Amino acid sequence: MFFQLFFLRVVSLPVWWYGKGLRLVAQWFFEIVKDVSKTFALGVWVKNLFVPMYGDTSFVGRAISFGIRLVMIFARGIGVAILVLALFVLFVVYLFILPLAIVGFFYHLL
Amino acid sequence: MIPRFSIKIGKKQYVWSQELTTEAVEKRLAQERAEKLLGVVFLLCAGLGIIILLILAALTNDFFFFESSFWFEPNLKAFLFLLSVIFCLLSFYHIAQKQSQKEKIPRRLIRETIPSPVPFELDVEQTNITPLFSQPAQAVVDAAFSLTQQFGHTDLEPIHLFVSSLSDENVSAVLGRLQISFEKIKDPLSRRLASRQLGTVISLSEESEQTLISAFANSYQQSRNSVGAVEIFFEAFKRDQFIQELFFDQGVSNEQLENMVEWVRIHEKMRERYEEYRRSASFKPIGAMNRAMTAIATPTLDVFSEDLTTAAVQGRLPILVDREKELEEIFRIIEGGRESVVLVGPDGVGKETILDGIAQLMAEERVPVVLQDKRLVRISIPQLISGTQPAEAQERLMQVLYEAIRSGNILLSFVDLDQLTEDFAPILVDFLSRSGTFAIATSTLEGYTSVIERSVLGRVFQKVLVSEPESREAIHVLESKILGIEAQQNVTFTYMAIEKIVQLSDRFMHESYLPFKAIELAKEAALMVVKAKGADAIVTDEDVAKLIAEKTGIPTTKVEEKEKDILLHLEERMHDRVVGQEEAVIAVASALRRARTQLSSQKRPIATFLFLGPTGVGKTELAKTVAESYFGSEENMIRFDMSEYQQKESSMRLIDLLTESVRQKPFALILLDEFEKAHPDILNLFLQVFDDGRLTDTSSRTIDFTNTIIISTSNAGTQFIQDITKFEEELKNSYRPELLNRFDGVIVFHPLTQEQIVEITRRLIEKVSQRLEAKGIHLRAEDEVITNLAQKGYDPEFGARPLRRLVQEEVDNAIANALLEEEVKRRDTIVLETDGIRIEKAAEL
Numbered sequence: 001m002f003f004q005l006f007f008l009r010v011v012s013l014p015v016w017w018y019g020k021g022l023r024l025v026a027q028w029f030f031e032i033v034k035d036v037s038k039t040f041a042l043g044v045w046v047k048n049l050f051v052p053m054y055g056d057t058s059f060v061g062r063a064i065s066f067g068i069r070l071v072m073i074f075a076r077g078i079g080v081a082i083l084v085l086a087l088f089v090l091f092v093v094y095l096f097i098l099p100l101a102i103v104g105f106f107y108h109l110l
Numbered sequence: 111m112i113p114r115f116s117i118k119i120g121k122k123q124y125v126w127s128q129e130l131t132t133e134a135v136e137k138r139l140a141q142e143r144a145e146k147l148l149g150v151v152f153l154l155c156a157g158l159g160i161i162i163l164l165i166l167a168a169l170t171n172d173f174f175f176f177e178s179s180f181w182f183e184p185n186l187k188a189f190l191f192l193l194s195v196i197f198c199l200l201s202f203y204h205i206a207q208k209q210s211q212k213e214k215i216p217r218r219l220i221r222e223t224i225p226s227p228v229p230f231e232l233d234v235e236q237t238n239i240t241p242l243f244s245q246p247a248q249a250v251v252d253a254a255f256s257l258t259q260q261f262g263h264t265d266l267e268p269i270h271l272f273v274s275s276l277s278d279e280n281v282s283a284v285l286g287r288l289q290i291s292f293e294k295i296k297d298p299l300s301r302r303l304a305s306r307q308l309g310t311v312i313s314l315s316e317e318s319e320q321t322l323i324s325a326f327a328n329s330y331q332q333s334r335n336s337v338g339a340v341e342i343f344f345e346a347f348k349r350d351q352f353i354q355e356l357f358f359d360q361g362v363s364n365e366q367l368e369n370m371v372e373w374v375r376i377h378e379k380m381r382e383r384y385e386e387y388r389r390s391a392s393f394k395p396i397g398a399m400n401r402a403m404t405a406i407a408t409p410t411l412d413v414f415s416e417d418l419t420t421a422a423v424q425g426r427l428p429i430l431v432d433r434e435k436e437l438e439e440i441f442r443i444i445e446g447g448r449e450s451v452v453l454v455g456p457d458g459v460g461k462e463t464i465l466d467g468i469a470q471l472m473a474e475e476r477v478p479v480v481l482q483d484k485r486l487v488r489i490s491i492p493q494l495i496s497g498t499q500p501a502e503a504q505e506r507l508m509q510v511l512y513e514a515i516r517s518g519n520i521l522l523s524f525v526d527l528d529q530l531t532e533d534f535a536p537i538l539v540d541f542l543s544r545s546g547t548f549a550i551a552t553s554t555l556e557g558y559t560s561v562i563e564r565s566v567l568g569r570v571f572q573k574v575l576v577s578e579p580e581s582r583e584a585i586h587v588l589e590s591k592i593l594g595i596e597a598q599q600n601v602t603f604t605y606m607a608i609e610k611i612v613q614l615s616d617r618f619m620h621e622s623y624l625p626f627k628a629i630e631l632a633k634e635a636a637l638m639v640v641k642a643k644g645a646d647a648i649v650t651d652e653d654v655a656k657l658i659a660e661k662t663g664i665p666t667t668k669v670e671e672k673e674k675d676i677l678l679h680l681e682e683r684m685h686d687r688v689v690g691q692e693e694a695v696i697a698v699a700s701a702l703r704r705a706r707t708q709l710s711s712q713k714r715p716i717a718t719f720l721f722l723g724p725t726g727v728g729k730t731e732l733a734k735t736v737a738e739s740y741f742g743s744e745e746n747m748i749r750f751d752m753s754e755y756q757q758k759e760s761s762m763r764l765i766d767l768l769t770e771s772v773r774q775k776p777f778a779l780i781l782l783d784e785f786e787k788a789h790p791d792i793l794n795l796f797l798q799v800f801d802d803g804r805l806t807d808t809s810s811r812t813i814d815f816t817n818t819i820i821i822s823t824s825n826a827g828t829q830f831i832q833d834i835t836k837f838e839e840e841l842k843n844s845y846r847p848e849l850l851n852r853f854d855g856v857i858v859f860h861p862l863t864q865e866q867i868v869e870i871t872r873r874l875i876e877k878v879s880q881r882l883e884a885k886g887i888h889l890r891a892e893d894e895v896i897t898n899l900a901q902k903g904y905d906p907e908f909g910a911r912p913l914r915r916l917v918q919e920e921v922d923n924a925i926a927n928a929l930l931e932e933e934v935k936r937r938d939t940i941v942l943e944t945d946g947i948r949i950e951k952a953a954e955l
Contacts, residue, residue, distance in 0.1 A: 001141065001142075002144045002147055006148060010200065013199065013200060021203065021206060024206055056534065101196050101199065102196070104188065105193060107893055108186075108188045108192060109184075
């Protein structure tokens with residue numbers, strides 16, 4: 001039973017990797033991006049770019065708010081961008097690691 | 111396996127289709143073992159290769175990872191590394207595959223009814239429920255199978271499932287709290303198992319299949335994530351008459367077991383919910399500032415309110431138990447016409463907890479669409495209107511309402527809406543009717559009738575009645591709270607203790623309402639037990655009964671041997687104080703025994719008697735004896751002279767006096783002397799008291815009389831006591847028949863006979879003697895002297911009453927004089943004689 005299962009897993013690995021596995025990983029990454037952008041709340045800041053903070057509707061208040069919001073959007077944007085980039089790199093690694101590992105394995109074996 | 115039954119949810123049918131044959135079970139178990147082993151092997155191989163390489167690198171101090179030759183020239187190290195990587199990938203595949211197979215029980219919408227097993231239909235889409243069984247539940251099924259196999263039975267029946275479930279952790283908790291040990295049920299269960307039919311091929315019986323899918327339906331109804339072992343245990347219990355009988359013999363009824371299982375479920379649910387909230391809490395903003403920091407947000411509102419949805423997300427709100435009916439009604443009203451709702455009910459029944467429950471449902475978004483994506487905010491009316499001028503308070507209210515509208519996602523709630531005075535009500539009403547939004551409020555019954563219903567508020571707020579929960583529901587609520595109390599005081603409650611708390615507080619504490627009073631009582635009981643027995647103690651039903659007995663003075667503990675003896679010989683004890691009157695003593699003693707064994711009705715006073723008879727025959731004395739033997743002391747007697755209430759106008763005075771004294775002493779004997787002399791309208795008042803055990807005072811407080819014994823005395827018609835027809839006629843003239851019929855007993859006291867008078871005289875003299883003994887002086891009286899005194903003191907008109915005075919005059923006075931003149935000293939004996947007293951000097955020391 002054990003070896004049967006072992007064999008099944010080894011043989012079906014490539015099929016799973018680019019089928020169900022790919023979908024699963026994509027889904028995970030997407031969820032992570034969603035959660036993190038929710039934590040950074042970038043969308044909320046962009047949407048409220050021209051809305052004054054603390055209800056201070058005076059000209060100076062609006063100006064400061066606008067400035068602060070720009071800085072905040074920039075900072076938070078960088079945070080989100082770094083994360084997305086990292087996830088993207090991971091995703092690319094996912095895409096290529098299997099063939100590279102298999103090819104390398106046989107290359108070094110022979 | 112082709113299923114025979116299914117549970118229908120929506121368009122799907124859920125069935126048990128896992129094969130239960132020796133091969134199938136063995137195959138499945140082997141598969142599980144193989145999968146587990148494979149996971150370990152993958153991980154080990156992956157880790158081993160990398161560790162070897164790292165050790166190599168460290169030993170040779172050669173970081174070959176960074177050399178191109180490592181990667182591009184064929185070598186053993188790179189081969190090992192890539193092999194490890196492949197095992198890593200395999201490991202990832204293995205774990206991800208297993209994770210994605212995990213299924214969850216579908217989420218139940220709040221108003222769906224509990225599905226029950228129906229015959230399986232071939233043409234409907236089916237889902238196998240086996241993967242939804244938790245690990246322990248699956249283990250129970252497997253254990254049941256091997257048990258069947260071990261005994262060589264042909265059918266896997268509920269009894270097998272039941273016995274296998276006993277080793278589960280949660281099931282042992284159930285048995286532990288019910289104080290049932292496995293030892294006690296072991297033998298009957300094995301006898302039952304031994305009587306099952308033998309055979310070689312094992313199959314799942316129909317009852318067992320129903321048990322398994324009902325266990326699933328049960329978990330679905332409870333909104334659980336997976337089916338637990340407790341569900342199987344409970345469903346198997348319900349399907350086997352024998353097991354039910356067995357538990358009944360251990361003093362556990364079906365209802366009690368159900369409540370106990372509910373307890374475990376409530377705890378499981380609380381744990382699951384806590385874990386879910388921990389996760390979702392990380393996204394919700396906390397505090398006054400919203401995420402956009404636009405923050406005109408709601409500064410005023412934030413000051414005077416509490417965000418319930420935030421509290422719910424943080425898991426700070428108490429769990430809501432058994433209020434589905436009320437929730438449904440609230441949602442129906444809100445959905446129907448977006449109307450506002452006021453929850454009306456007495457203090458302590460859990461109106462605010464319903465608000466909390468709504469907040470929790472909103473946090474999970476399990477609410478009608480109009481309530482989705484909103485936050486529930488509770489406004490404190492006292493805070494809003496206190497410490498300022500009315501005008502300013504009105505401004506505050508308007509500001510709060512304005513902010514609520516602007517934010518657009520706020521649902522307002524008001525606690526004790528009746529506190530909103532008429533200055534503010536129109537503002538709120540105007541706001542609610544113009545803005546198209548709505549609110550949820552709470553109010554007491556009195557507040558609703560006196561304030562809300564009569565003001566403009568009544569027009570916009572729909573009433574939803576929140577009544578005091580029945581004892582079953584109250585038990586569930588208490589179960590949800592008990593874990594906190596247990597953790598705080600470091601004790602453990604048995605199920606019987608919980609049940610007793612609810613029963614007794616319902617019966618004896620009428621000032622407050624369930625479940626509040628039960629929770630308070632549980633806290634007190636825990637504290638009491640910790641003080642008496644130390645930490646880690648167990649709170650039993652007897653502890654609770656003891657606490658109630660201490661608080662109320664009413665014996666509520668189990669009738670103990672000593673007390674049993676007292677109760678069975680109550681007549682003799684009463685005769686220690688009352689001479690003669692056999693009939694009356696027997697009637698009263700039987701009534702008290704009925705009350706003590708809780709056989710009497712609990713909606714009426716413990717007992718009501720009419721004592722009829724001439725003056726001085728022992729009516730009041732018997733009443734005092736009853737107060738002493740049932741309520742612990744003569745002090746617990748409230749006495750009213752009804753001749754003071756001859757005018758109709760005096761009825762208010764009587765009501766106030768009566769209700770106030772009973773409010774202060776709810777456990778007392780009420781003695782209504784000369785009952786027939788009161789005004790007939792006043793007598794009618796007592797119809798209600800005798801029937802319902804309640805009376806409402808002038809400030810419309812309802813006072814409970816169910817823990818009182820009411821004794822009315824009267825000498826109406828007693829001059830005709832020898833002539834029964836005349837006597838009955840006279841009685842009917844004095845009392846209306848409906849009043850007479852409401853007494854538990856109309857007891858006629860007979861005039862005293864000569865012997866009884868002599869006996870009373872003897873007891874009076876004995877009392878004098880006891881007082882003298884305290885001074886070391888003896889008293890002796892010849893029979894002749896006592897008979898003489900009895901003859902002298904008896905008056906047919908006043909009964910034995912003049913006797914006491916006579917004894918005072920003739921005996922006490924003479925002795926007092928002798929004492930003052932120092933004629934009598936310690937150890938002397940006073941001898942009563944027909945013409946005075948004689949002193950027998952004691953020998954000198």
